[in-house]
Structure formats: structure tokens, C-alpha cells
Amino acid sequence: MAHVLAHEPDARRYTLHIGDRLASVLDYRVLGEAVSFVHTFTAPPYRGTGLAGELVEFAVDDVESRTGYRIVPSCWYVAEWFERHPERASLLSRRAG
Numbered sequence: 641m642a643h644v645l646a647h648e649p650d651a652r653r654y655t656l657h658i659g660d661r662l663a664s665v666l667d668y669r670v671l672g673e674a675v676s677f678v679h680t681f682t683a684p685p686y687r688g689t690g691l692a693g694e695l696v697e698f699a700v701d702d703v704e705s706r707t708g709y710r711i712v713p714s715c716w717y718v719a720e721w722f723e724r725h726p727e728r729a730s731l732l733s734r735r736a737g
Contacts, residue, residue, distance in 0.1 A: 643691070645698040654723040656691055664691045666699050666718075674702055674733040688731040696721045704731055 644657040646721055656664040664682040668675050677699065682692045703709055710733035715717040722728060 643694065646697065647699075647702055654695055655688070656698075657684040658686070658691075658693045664695045666695050666715075667694075668699070670709070671712065673708070674710045674712050675707070675723075676714045678714045680715050680717040692717055693721060700728060700731060 641659045643663075644655070646655050648655060652668055652670075654668070656661060662683065663686040664680070666677055667679040668677050668703040670676075677696070680692050682697065700711065700721075703711055711718075711722075711731050712733045713722055722732060
């Protein structure tokens with residue numbers, strides 16, 4: 641089934657749906673000129689399949705292309721994602737989450 645990635649700004653989150661099921665969510669908060677990714681969740685049937693990484697990449701790409709914001713990886717998963725993708729470190733904020 642197709643993965644549908646979306647930004648839901650009114651809910652301050654990014655989502656990944658598989659078919660009509662919500663599979664993964666990344667919640668965020670805007671902190672002035674930065675965006676803090678505060679929580680990543682993947683529904684149990686989809687864990688370990690790479691969906692959270694796909695969603696984080698989508699969110700990082702969106703922030704980079706649509707804003708001048710830096711990213712605060714307040715969620716442990718997002719922090720680990722940036723460790724695995726050091727080429728994206730220029731997007732990180734020095735601000736604590």
C-alpha cells in the first residue's frame with residue numbers, strides 16, 4: 641500500500657498513513673526561529689519497518705524547504721536520526737529543547 645506523508649500544521653504534526661490507517665506521527669512545537677520535534681510515535685503493527693525514519697526525513701525536508709527554521713531534536717528518535725544523517729546537521733539549532 642502507498643505511504644501518504646502529510647504536514648498537519650493546525651495539529652502541529654507530521655503524519656504517515658498507510659491506506660486509511662495512521663501509522664506514524666511526529667509532533668512538533670515552534671520556538672521562535674526553531675521547530676522542536678518533540679515526539680515520534682509509530683503504531684505497534686508498523687514498528688521496526690522504517691516508517692518513523694521516513695516520516696522524520698519528510699519533516700526535516702519540509703522544514704528545510706519551506707522555512708528558515710532550525711530544528712531542535714527534543715525527541716530521542718529524532719536525535720538518533722540526526723546522528724545517522726550527519727550531512728543534515730547544519731539544520732540543527734544550538735537551542736535546548
